[in-house]
Amino acid sequence: MNAGQETGVTAYLARLGLDERPPATVETLTAIHQRHIEQIPYENLGAVLGAAPDIDAATTLARVAAGGNAGYCFHHNGLLTLVLRELGFNVVPAWGYPWGSEEGRRDRRVEHLALTVRGLPTDENPGGIWYPDVGCGDGIHAPLPWSPASTDRARSPTAWKCATASGRSSTTPRAATPARRSSTRSSHPARRRRRTTA
Numbered sequence: 001m002n003a004g005q006e007t008g009v010t011a012y013l014a015r016l017g018l019d020e021r022p023p024a025t026v027e028t029l030t031a032i033h034q035r036h037i038e039q040i041p042y043e044n045l046g047a048v049l050g051a052a053p054d055i056d057a058a059t060t061l062a063r064v065a066a067g068g069n070a071g072y073c074f075h076h077n078g079l080l081t082l083v084l085r086e087l088g089f090n091v092v093p094a095w096g097y098p099w100g101s102e103e104g105r106r107d108r109r110v111e112h113l114a115l116t117v118r119g120l121p122t123d124e125n126p127g128g129i130w131y132p133d134v135g136c137g138d139g140i141h142a143p144l145p146w147s148p149a150s151t152d153r154a155r156s157p158t159a160w161k162c163a164t165a166s167g168r169s170s171t172t173p174r175a176a177t178p179a180r181r182s183s184t185r186s187s188h189p190a191r192r193r194r195r196t197t198a
Contacts, residue, residue: 005058009086011065012079015039024088026120026130030142033132036080040064042137044072057082073135077113080134090118112136116146 013021016035022028046052053063053071057078060070070076077093084091096114113135121128125145132143 008061008065043069076135
C-alpha cells in the first residue's frame with residue numbers, strides 16, 4: 001500500500017470515529033462494519049444516470065476519505081477489502097449475485113462483490129469465517145458468522161442465503177477466478193463499463 005492509501009485508510013477510520021488503527025479482531029470487524037453502514041451512504045444515482053464512478057478501491061478510498069460517498073456494492077465492499085487488509089484481516093472477495101426467485105437464481109450475472117473474512121474464531125463461530133457486506137444499501141448491519149447453522153438465517157429485514165452454484169447451502173465460499181469473471185455477462189453498470197473499456 002502506498003503512502004496515499006495509508007493516509008486514506010487513516011482518514012477513513014477517522015471518518016468512522018476511530019482515531020487509531022485497531023487490531024484485526026471480530027470486535028474491530030463489527031465496529032467498522034456497523035459504523036460504515038451508519039455513516040457512508042449507499043448511492044447508485046451515478047449508475048442510473050450512466051456516469052458511475054470508477055470501481056477501483058483506491059479511488060473509492062480517496063473519495064470517501066475526503067468526505068464523499070462510496071457508491072454501490074463494488075465501491076463499498078472494494079473499499080472495505082482494502083481497509084481490512086491494511087489492518088491485517090484475511091479478506092477473500094468473491095463475485096456474487098442477488099436473487100429472490102427460482103428464475104432469478106438461474107440467472108447468474110455478476111452483480112455483487114461479496115466478501116468473507118477468515119481466521120477469526122469465536123465461541124459463536126468456531127470456524128472463524130465471517131460474511132461482512134456493507135454494499136447492499138439496506139442489507140446487514142453487522143458481519144454474519146459463516147457456519148452450517150447460519151447459511152439460511154434472517155439477520156435483518158432481508159433474509160440471506162449463501163448457496164453454491166447448484167443451489168445447495170455452502171459453508172465454503174469460493175473466490176471467482178479471472179476466467180469466470182471475464183466470461184460472465186452482467187447488466188450491472190460497473191460490469192458493463194469494465195467489459196467495454198478492457
